[in-house]
Structure formats: structure tokens, C-alpha cells
Amino acid sequence: MLLEPAPNHFEPSKVYQDALMGAGIPYTQFDVDDVQYEYDRLTKLGVEFSMKPTEMGTVKVTVFNDTCGNNIQLVEEL
Secondary structure (H helix, E strand, O other): OOOOOOOOOOHHHHHHHHHHHHHOOOOEEEEOOOHHHHHHHHHHOOOOEEEEEEEEOOEEEEEEEOOOOOEEEEEEEO
16 A cells, blocks of 8 residues: 655645654554454564554554554454
């Protein structure tokens, strides 16, 4: 996945990206069947999560940094 426009080449995008990261807000999210499974799998691959799998009402979520300045959220409907 490529998040356009690239922040290094379009200043308004960089400001937006930095604001989201500073506030801890995910840039985007992906629905998955099993958040815990994906958390465990990605952790073994070296992905660093800022939020462990957490139930929030009717969903379970986790958040990781994509190493390009974006928080990405994984969501499982319960």
C-alpha cells in the first residue's frame, strides 16, 4: 500500500501526517479476522506496536507504526 501523496514531496501532506502521528491517530485501518493472531504474527516479524490488542465495545483493535511516519490500525469485529 502506498499512502499518497508522499509527505517528503508535498508539504501539506507532511503537516497532516505529522499531526496524526503526534495525536496518536491511525492514518488508516485494515479489517482482519483475528487481531490477536495478526499481532502475534507481526510481532514475530519485528513490527512494533504502540497499542496491544484491546477490546472496545464491538471491536478489538491494535495499532502499529509502519516505519514511514504512520500509525496503522487493525480491527476485528467481535
